[in-house]
Amino acid sequence: MSYRVRDDSGYAVVELTGEVDLSCSPEARSAILSCLKDTRNVLVDLSRVTYIDSSGVASLVEGYQTAKKKKLKFGLVGVSGAALNVLKLARLDKVFPIHDTVAARVKADG
Amino acid sequence: MGGGMTQARTRLEQRLEVLAEVIQSFAASLDLRETLRHAIATFIEYMDAEAASIFLLEKEETELVCQQCAGPVDIAGLRIPAHQGIVGKTVREQRCQMVRDVQKEAAFMAAVDADTGFVTRSILCAPLTVRGQHIGALELINKKSGDGLFDSEDEHILIALAAAAALAIHNARIAEALVEQERMRKELELVREVQVNLLPRIAEGALPVVAVNFPAREVSGDFYDYFALPDGRIHFNLADVSGKGMNTALWMAKTGGLLRCLAKTTPDLSALVAKVNDEICETASHGMFVTLVAGALDPRDDTLTLVNAGHLPVLYRSRTGEFREIEAQGPPVGVLPGAEFPIARLALDGGSLYLYTDGVTEALDEEGRALETAGLMALIKRYAGLNPRARLEELVGAVRRMGQKQRDDITLMLVDRRVGAAMANPLLEMRFRSDPADLKEVRQRVREAVVRSGCGGELADSLVLAVNEACMNVMQHAYRGDCSGEIILEILNNGRELEFEVRDFAAPVDIGSIKPRALDEVRPGGLGTHFIQTIMDDWVYGHLPAECGNYLKMKKKIG
Numbered sequence: 001m002s003y004r005v006r007d008d009s010g011y012a013v014v015e016l017t018g019e020v021d022l023s024c025s026p027e028a029r030s031a032i033l034s035c036l037k038d039t040r041n042v043l044v045d046l047s048r049v050t051y052i053d054s055s056g057v058a059s060l061v062e063g064y065q066t067a068k069k070k071k072l073k074f075g076l077v078g079v080s081g082a083a084l085n086v087l088k089l090a091r092l093d094k095v096f097p098i099h100d101t102v103a104a105r106v107k108a109d110g
Numbered sequence: 111m112g113g114g115m116t117q118a119r120t121r122l123e124q125r126l127e128v129l130a131e132v133i134q135s136f137a138a139s140l141d142l143r144e145t146l147r148h149a150i151a152t153f154i155e156y157m158d159a160e161a162a163s164i165f166l167l168e169k170e171e172t173e174l175v176c177q178q179c180a181g182p183v184d185i186a187g188l189r190i191p192a193h194q195g196i197v198g199k200t201v202r203e204q205r206c207q208m209v210r211d212v213q214k215e216a217a218f219m220a221a222v223d224a225d226t227g228f229v230t231r232s233i234l235c236a237p238l239t240v241r242g243q244h245i246g247a248l249e250l251i252n253k254k255s256g257d258g259l260f261d262s263e264d265e266h267i268l269i270a271l272a273a274a275a276a277l278a279i280h281n282a283r284i285a286e287a288l289v290e291q292e293r294m295r296k297e298l299e300l301v302r303e304v305q306v307n308l309l310p311r312i313a314e315g316a317l318p319v320v321a322v323n324f325p326a327r328e329v330s331g332d333f334y335d336y337f338a339l340p341d342g343r344i345h346f347n348l349a350d351v352s353g354k355g356m357n358t359a360l361w362m363a364k365t366g367g368l369l370r371c372l373a374k375t376t377p378d379l380s381a382l383v384a385k386v387n388d389e390i391c392e393t394a395s396h397g398m399f400v401t402l403v404a405g406a407l408d409p410r411d412d413t414l415t416l417v418n419a420g421h422l423p424v425l426y427r428s429r430t431g432e433f434r435e436i437e438a439q440g441p442p443v444g445v446l447p448g449a450e451f452p453i454a455r456l457a458l459d460g461g462s463l464y465l466y467t468d469g470v471t472e473a474l475d476e477e478g479r480a481l482e483t484a485g486l487m488a489l490i491k492r493y494a495g496l497n498p499r500a501r502l503e504e505l506v507g508a509v510r511r512m513g514q515k516q517r518d519d520i521t522l523m524l525v526d527r528r529v530g531a532a533m534a535n536p537l538l539e540m541r542f543r544s545d546p547a548d549l550k551e552v553r554q555r556v557r558e559a560v561v562r563s564g565c566g567g568e569l570a571d572s573l574v575l576a577v578n579e580a581c582m583n584v585m586q587h588a589y590r591g592d593c594s595g596e597i598i599l600e601i602l603n604n605g606r607e608l609e610f611e612v613r614d615f616a617a618p619v620d621i622g623s624i625k626p627r628a629l630d631e632v633r634p635g636g637l638g639t640h641f642i643q644t645i646m647d648d649w650v651y652g653h654l655p656a657e658c659g660n661y662l663k664m665k666k667k668i669g
Contacts, residue, residue: 023547051553054638089644090640
């Protein structure tokens with residue numbers, strides 16, 4: 001897995017690429033949490049994620065909860081089919097705000 | 111008068127200060143020699159003595175040895191019988207001795223003075239005692255000032271010093287013992303690691319042999335080995351080296367090495383064991399010997415050849431349930447140079463051959479009764495229906511559960527053509543470390559295996575996910591993040607369903623704690639078991655026999 005963080009329309013967009021498993025989910029987790037720590041709204045871009053396991057999902061859940069506590073915005077964008085199946089399995093597909101693109105999210109924010 | 115009192119108090123205060131200082135330095139030191147050296151120098155100065163010495167009991171309390179001394183004559187290392195002299199009397203009577211005229215004291219050993227030229231006028235000697243146990247005595251000789259004689263005030267202070275010194279000696283000895291114990295433990299761990307590496311590391315099922323070894327202590331005197339010979343036969347051996355401990359372990363390594371090396375060039379078993387015997391006889395220390403069984407199975411005609419060198423009978427159980435014992439025909443290896451080792455022949459013919467060490471047959475139940483060969487036969491009969499690996503594990507589990515603490519190494523080998531049959535065509539068998547970095551390869555191979563069995567698309571994805579979660583659980587909860595543990599993954603296809611088994615060798619986990627969590631609550635963690643439950647048709651966790659690890663079996667219907 002690799003990741004990068006870019007700024008887009010007032011969000012820190014954390015782009016994860018590749019397989020998010022136990023060997024790298026701590027890295028994904030700290031990338032997400034450090035953006036939130038800097039009081040930035042966060043979107044996690046999962047469009048290039050080819051695999052995600054429960055430890056990766058747990059990192060997303062933790063980001064979601066931390067954002068809620070800090071009253072920051074959080075969501076997922078461009079969720080790949082592989083990632084969506086796992087989110088469905090965890091019944092989190094209805095919990096996370098999910099949009100196709102950052103623009104779609106910004107539009108939904110109003 | 112007043113001046114005298116002040117002077118006396120000052121002297122007492124001074125002495126109390128010294129006492130406090132010495133006791134403190136005792137408390138701080140864990141090095142025995144250093145403690146004693148420092149103490150003696152302080153005693154002699156502040157007790158105003160001409161000489162001082164510390165004697166400790168040695169050689170099962172028959173001798174008193176001077177460990178440290180100070181004064182004009184060096185008597186360090188002096189040994190006296192424990193009952194002799196003022197020191198001996200102090201230790202024997204367990205009370206302080208004050209001698210103000212040595213010439214009138216019967217216990218005084220004039221010989222030491224005569225040897226050294228030293229003139230002893232008076233002695234003050236206090237016993238060293240810890241928790242009622244006598245360890246030696248602390249002796250002062252000749253007061254330098256005044257009339258040269260010790261008085262009752264000196265006696266009180268010496269008694270206090272002796273109590274502190276005794277405690278310090280005791281502490282230093284415990285510290286030394288702990289350091290030694292720790293060193294031994296580390297060495298034994300290393301030896302065990304080497305031993306485990308000496309055991310065969312062939313993928314299970316590749317040869318018709320399964321075996322286990324459970325040492326009673328860190329180091330085992332038993333060993334086994336099996337491997338394919340260049341002529342196509344399968345060699346196997348099992349042995350028990352006499353004695354216990356490190357020496358035994360070294361002989362185990364040597365004997366095992368000789369057998370492995372020579373078996374490949376010496377097809378005749380009788381000649382092989384004779385060669386090993388001659389080599390061991392030549393080099394073994396007195397009283398060392400090895401009982402062993404060496405055998406070869408020819409898979410082409412199912413014939414077995416066996417040499418039993420002074421070992422327990424080998425048990426053969428035919429497929430119809432009759433037992434046959436193959437008794438020792440030769441002496442143990444390492445006893446008789448030039449000894450001969452006759453060969454026994456039989457056909458495996460669908461039966462099973464059991465080789466074991468006395469840790470199995472001499473295991474005791476709660477009433478102290480040994481299992482014996484008859485008991486082992488009864489157990490073999492009870493578990494006869496199981497596949498060889500399961501049978502071996504149940505047998506060892508039963509022996510280890512018999513009641514009393516394991517006293518001897520338990521080693522058991524089973525030669526059976528059905529080894530591996532239960533795992534006919536495993537789709538995948540892989541071993542890997544409990545390191546998350548290995549998960550990527552595991553997923554890759556699981557995907558290939560399930561795709562080979564006809565599962566594709568989302569089903570393959572979800573099976574890969576479930577197996578990945580199972581392995582993650584082992585890494586996080588069984589091995590608790592330790593990346594050096596071993597995990598075995600097997601996938602079988604029995605035609606109707608895929609069976610996935612993940613085994614680890616960590617401490618048994620609390621099975622009750624493994625359950626999927628409710629999903630109503632949004633929180634990180636605990637999702638893995640939910641994934642497994644949702645994806646698989648059936649799953650079960652358990653402990654491996656003899657508490658040596660855990661397994662998770664999962665099943666998924668296919669086709």
